[in-house]
Amino acid sequence: MGNRCAVIGVGQTRYQTRRRDVSLAGVVREAALRALEDAGLTFADIDAVVIGKAPDMFEGVMMPEAYLADALGAAGKPVMRVHTAGSVGGSTALVGASLVQGGVHGRVLVVAFEKQSESNATWALTTHLPFNASLVVGAGGYFAPHIREYLRRSGAPGHIGTLVAVKDRINALKNPYAHLRIPGIDREMVESTPMLWEPIRYLETCPSSDGACAIVLAAEDKVTGTPAWIHGTAMRSEPLMMAGRDVVSPRAGRDCAADVYRQAGVTDPRREIDVAEVYVPFSWYEPMWLENLGFAAEGEGWKLTEAGCTALDGDTPWNASGGVLSSNPIGASGLIRFAEAALQVRGMAGEHQVEGARLALGHAYGGGAQFFAMWIVGSSKP
Amino acid sequence: MRDVAVVAFAQTVHTGHDTGLAEPELLLPVIDEVKRATGLKRFGFTCSGSCDYLAGAPFSFVSALDAVGAWPPISESHVEMDGAFALYEAWVRLQHGDIDTALVYGFGKSSMSDIREIMTLQLDPYYLAPLGLDQVSYAALQAAAVNADRAALDEIVRRSRADGRANPYALDLPDPSGEEFEVEPLRPYDVAPVTDGAAAVVLAAGDHARELAGRPAWITGIAHRAEPHYLGMRDLARSVSTAEAGRAAGVGKGPVDVAELHTQFSHEEPILREALGLSGDVTVNPSGGPLAANPVMATGLIRIGEAARRILDGSADRAVAHATSGPCLQQNLVAVLDQSL
Numbered sequence: 001m002g003n004r005c006a007v008i009g010v011g012q013t014r015y016q017t018r019r020r021d022v023s024l025a026g027v028v029r030e031a032a033l034r035a036l037e038d039a040g041l042t043f044a045d046i047d048a049v050v051i052g053k054a055p056d057m058f059e060g061v062m063m064p065e066a067y068l069a070d071a072l073g074a075a076g077k078p079v080m081r082v083h084t085a086g087s088v089g090g091s092t093a094l095v096g097a098s099l100v101q102g103g104v105h106g107r108v109l110v111v112a113f114e115k116q117s118e119s120n121a122t123w124a125l126t127t128h129l130p131f132n133a134s135l136v137v138g139a140g141g142y143f144a145p146h147i148r149e150y151l152r153r154s155g156a157p158g159h160i161g162t163l164v165a166v167k168d169r170i171n172a173l174k175n176p177y178a179h180l181r182i183p184g185i186d187r188e189m190v191e192s193t194p195m196l197w198e199p200i201r202y203l204e205t206c207p208s209s210d211g212a213c214a215i216v217l218a219a220e221d222k223v224t225g226t227p228a229w230i231h232g233t234a235m236r237s238e239p240l241m242m243a244g245r246d247v248v249s250p251r252a253g254r255d256c257a258a259d260v261y262r263q264a265g266v267t268d269p270r271r272e273i274d275v276a277e278v279y280v281p282f283s284w285y286e287p288m289w290l291e292n293l294g295f296a297a298e299g300e301g302w303k304l305t306e307a308g309c310t311a312l313d314g315d316t317p318w319n320a321s322g323g324v325l326s327s328n329p330i331g332a333s334g335l336i337r338f339a340e341a342a343l344q345v346r347g348m349a350g351e352h353q354v355e356g357a358r359l360a361l362g363h364a365y366g367g368g369a370q371f372f373a374m375w376i377v378g379s380s381k382p
Numbered sequence: 383m384r385d386v387a388v389v390a391f392a393q394t395v396h397t398g399h400d401t402g403l404a405e406p407e408l409l410l411p412v413i414d415e416v417k418r419a420t421g422l423k424r425f426g427f428t429c430s431g432s433c434d435y436l437a438g439a440p441f442s443f444v445s446a447l448d449a450v451g452a453w454p455p456i457s458e459s460h461v462e463m464d465g466a467f468a469l470y471e472a473w474v475r476l477q478h479g480d481i482d483t484a485l486v487y488g489f490g491k492s493s494m495s496d497i498r499e500i501m502t503l504q505l506d507p508y509y510l511a512p513l514g515l516d517q518v519s520y521a522a523l524q525a526a527a528v529n530a531d532r533a534a535l536d537e538i539v540r541r542s543r544a545d546g547r548a549n550p551y552a553l554d555l556p557d558p559s560g561e562e563f564e565v566e567p568l569r570p571y572d573v574a575p576v577t578d579g580a581a582a583v584v585l586a587a588g589d590h591a592r593e594l595a596g597r598p599a600w601i602t603g604i605a606h607r608a609e610p611h612y613l614g615m616r617d618l619a620r621s622v623s624t625a626e627a628g629r630a631a632g633v634g635k636g637p638v639d640v641a642e643l644h645t646q647f648s649h650e651e652p653i654l655r656e657a658l659g660l661s662g663d664v665t666v667n668p669s670g671g672p673l674a675a676n677p678v679m680a681t682g683l684i685r686i687g688e689a690a691r692r693i694l695d696g697s698a699d700r701a702v703a704h705a706t707s708g709p710c711l712q713q714n715l716v717a718v719l720d721q722s723l
Binding site for chain 1: 455467605
């Protein structure tokens, strides 16, 4: 894992459908300046900048890190641009952390963003001939069969997805940056929305958001302010096209979790991790990832959700921020998970703070549930 | 820092046209080749570089992963940059000390699109891209700024193409001729050719490198720097980011036998030579360089591979490799490879 590294600043934009008032450079700079302010630093204190986002087709700018370098104070510094599909926000944090853990830099600015209003995400995500014949349209079409298979295997009752959709939106009401803030959200409201991809209803899916998230990472001797110490980092990838790959509980996810738990000394994640920010873009992914991440035994994840264990006042809160279901600037969504985990252990999560959180998990996944990035952060040094 | 070396390098026989191979099909043989060369089947870390816009579809790196044999799942990441920057990420990862080997690859098929127009989409979408300035046009601005001697540029292209003809992996391009301009002052042959191809490199740390190669190409320095995006903010006749990266990588700390430079246009060679302080007797791009084969997103990685190959085979003792990204050499990476530490 290398040298110690801590998150010392977090900045987010208010996530919303359209940011008409700012350019791409404006939206990343807004998040970056807030993260620097949180850390009590300026661009001059930063050694390197790591930028992450999902496919460039979303904004129609190829390799936009070249253009964004100026807005992020990166002239004269090293700039990296990460792209690992939906997990990219998490991967970007890990690449930034790696620069500190490897002893290369003292302070690194990590920024991830998406301005989805610039295009149609569903079509930007749909590959076409001659590369492959896409049988589905967009991410919902791709993942719905995986969810149906989970339902078949686990025997989970049909309302579990609805419970997650409600729980995360109730949490979002406590997060000033959340995109979907729906007063009076309840099961009836979710169940009244149209079925998009069986069994995913409209309110059981994530929004398309504009926004950016930034964090400042520091080596031990460069820490300012309140640190969230990194206790473990891991990434895992597996092939998309492989006969016999378990897409419901991918091995890459299980291996990645095992790796990050080993580094952090976690043996019982449900009891030892105080709060988890987990990439749940469709509500059913909460019970699926509860099992994949070892918070519940196989086939038992939905029972934790049903019993309210993952609510803000439950024994293992998941997505206290409202999660991806409430805010989804795709390229930033993973970094938001990682940043929210850091905010929790810094005690700076505001209204959605989990009391006494000392150890938190940040998680992101992408591609065909084949790319995973995770970290565990804590209030004390590893 | 931990001692890390290039221990294996492989590249495709690059082509100037689409051969019908998909990107994973281009990659599979070169990844197999570096696995065979090292005897390694698994790596501590894997990192790749590619660009979705070349193919015009999202997630080119996703299907590429199918060529790697990522099962059981691997620790892996991807940069939407040239593979040279993926190599940098892998070098950083090896500094942690918990893993000893890394696989790096880059690939691109620029035959599938009009690279000259596609590169326009890399510009600031509000103030620059709408001007319609394409890649050759903004390169021509830089060529005019550096005011390079035409005879010198012609000689760079002649030498590069002759070296390329002697390189079994590069394209067979004739000696430059013709008086017409592509965009003045650049002639068509000053522009790197459209090329499809891929490359792979294996990095190893410490004693692992010594076990895997007789003469590991030790990376004694590697660094990169960006400059402002706006062309008007820069002195286009110089590359200060290359000079800074070169200083950070320690280029000037010893004699340079050979340099592989990511010159997508002939006029970039004098700019880079000056920035890196390479005297006239340093051999530049003996492989033919990008002017003889330019598989975009692998071209920079190939510079590191070609430089390392000359250490590995004993034909050089100390080599410099350079990779670039962004319009008019906006961002530059420099690595120094040495037969000794």
